[in-house]
Amino acid sequence: MNITLKQAEKMIAAAKNKATAIDTKMNIAIVDAGANLIAFARMDGAWLGSLDISIKKAKTARFFDMNTGVIGELSQPGGSLYNIEHSNGGLITFPGGVPVIDDNGNVVGAIGVSGSSVENDHAVAEAGASAL
Amino acid sequence: MNITLKQAEKMIAAAKNKATAIDTKMNIAIVDAGANLIAFARMDGAWLGSLDISIKKAKTARFFDMNTGVIGELSQPGGSLYNIEHSNGGLITFPGGVPVIDDNGNVVGAIGVSGSSVENDHAVAEAGASAL
Amino acid sequence: MNITLKQAEKMIAAAKNKATAIDTKMNIAIVDAGANLIAFARMDGAWLGSLDISIKKAKTARFFDMNTGVIGELSQPGGSLYNIEHSNGGLITFPGGVPVIDDNGNVVGAIGVSGSSVENDHAVAEAGASAL
Amino acid sequence: MNITLKQAEKMIAAAKNKATAIDTKMNIAIVDAGANLIAFARMDGAWLGSLDISIKKAKTARFFDMNTGVIGELSQPGGSLYNIEHSNGGLITFPGGVPVIDDNGNVVGAIGVSGSSVENDHAVAEAGASAL
Known part of the structure; x- marks a missing residue:
């Protein structure tokens, strides 16, 4: 019912590949079903403010x-x-966050991507989520 | 001049019944006249982000x-x-929060509900408030 | 892998019974495996500062x-x-918090109790945890 | 003058190997010269509270x-x-955090590890820092 670290790393690798393919530099975060961070990567030169986003x-x-x-x-x-x-210590509500759903339809976590246009952010998040 | 725990539990039970009747999963919070939490319930499968809301x-x-x-x-x-x-550590100002008023017209607390559309949230909050 | 609301309510009921039996007024909180609140109850007259604790x-x-x-x-x-x-937005490290473990040995959540001596807080938390 | 993501990932891999070798489950964080997160990994089953630590x-x-x-x-x-x-939004001052120094003696970042005894945390942090 939760994303494993191995799965999270696979998602980050896929997201990085997509980010490179479209010539962007991204911050990529994976959380588990409890919304707690499992893995994170900031690509070299990516916006610093996109870390938190x-x-x-x-x-x-x-x-x-x-x-x-x-x-x-x-x-x-x-x-x-x-x-x-203003809730939950601050939400970000523009594109780039995508839930991760397992084969049984359960939400097991989510991926968040920030570092470029919201269209690019979303595309990279989708690439990461699809890797699972 | 305050909601008792017994009354708060009655309100939560009524809110849960209404939530089930309209096929939703809600987070339900009751605060007292001092705006401090008395009772809270998160229905199984309800949105995690609606807890704080x-x-x-x-x-x-x-x-x-x-x-x-x-x-x-x-x-x-x-x-x-x-x-x-931006005040008070973060307010939520869309529907779903309803003050609770006693027979003398005094506000003795409030109920907050989150987990569905704001119309549903408000309907469940009203059902809870009316149970008192 | 998570405590249900029904189980959380059963734990709170058991904790309240124990609190009453030893003549105390308690704040009782139940969190799930992700450390997110499922249910909460503040007994009438319980210390307000014990809510957060x-x-x-x-x-x-x-x-x-x-x-x-x-x-x-x-x-x-x-x-x-x-x-x-100083971590995690503030921890409380004196007695009164007890993890809840299922039949397979997995930690599925925890109970926290505050409102009296730490010995009483712990005893009430144990009563709640044992109810599952 | 900064740790690259590639280097951070190498440090995390080394830290994970050390953690596994001494039979522990760790949260591992790498920050750059600006003290901003570059990479993070939470091993399956590691303490949730050690994420922030x-x-x-x-x-x-x-x-x-x-x-x-x-x-x-x-x-x-x-x-x-x-x-x-109390400063900087909360410091942790027991062992498990180690600065990373380049060949010229410049501090280019740091590694933080949490999930076991402070001796184990420090040993895993050292293993990670040494991988660079």
Whole structure:
């Protein structure tokens, strides 16, 4: 019911490959079913401020079992979840966080990626999540 | 002048029944007149991130003695309470927090519910508050 | 691999019975395997400051899979874990936190109790943990 | 002047090997010259509370460019750095944090390890630091 370190490392390797393929430098974080960090990697030259963002994206994706960008659509001014980011010690609700689901449909953790455009961040997170 | 634990447990039971009736999984928090937690329950499979949100909703409702959604209408960009969520260690100002009022009209605490749409969250909070 | 809400409520009921039997008023917190709160109860008249302590005791017991008092013996001045309490947003390392272990020997969560002497806190936590 | 991700991963691999060789399960964190996380790994079954401690040990070692245990000797009651742990968002000053020094004698980062006795934590940190 949890991601193992071996699986987390495999996800990070796949995410790094994707990041390199699209010429970006990423921070990549993997959390388990309890939203606690299992593994993290910051690629050389990646934005320093994206360190915390990648971890918060992974936590946010597991907190609500959905892609972070979906929450961001609802947390805009006037939206039903406006300013939800003030909970849980700080959420990040733009794309780049993706839940990881096992063969039985259980959410077993999440991956968060930050370091480029949100489209690139999401693409790298998807590549990592798909590696499992 | 305060909700007892027995009353808080009755409110949680009513909220759980309502949550089950509408096929949702909720985090439910009850605070007293001092805005301090009395009782809390996280239903199996409920969103992990809603834990903190349910407590913040209960506190927010008691902090201002009104439904959380009412505050959210005033905290929008341009509104009179813009970004009030930055106070008190983080407020949640969308629906799901409801003050609890005794027979004499005194606010004796509040209930906060999170785990589904804000409409469902509010309905379950109302069911809990009405049980008193 | 996790405590259910039903089990958590059973643990809280057992802890409350024990607390009443020894004439104390307790804050009782149950966390799951991820150290996240499942259920909480503050008995009428229990110390307000024990609210946070009970939750921190439960988290501490799960963080290190041992009774909180064991850590406290090592965190004294001159001890090998001196000032470990500064980690994890604040630990509580005196007695009253007890891990909960399932039939297979897995730690599935923990209970934290605060509101009286540490001996009484521990006795009530044990009563709660044993109810599972 | 900084540890690369490749070097950090090499350090983590060496630390994991040492941890396995002495039959322990560790949290391992590597920070750069700016005391910011580069890489992290939590071995399966390692204490959850050691996650934060390993990161704080790595930061503490880089903050003062010395082994964490050396600071702990000075932070005891009556010592010259009594309660220094209150600074920097929380320090950990018992053994397990070791600065990483390049061939020119510059501190380029640090490693922090937590999950067993402080002697084991330090031995695994040394193994990681030596891998560079």
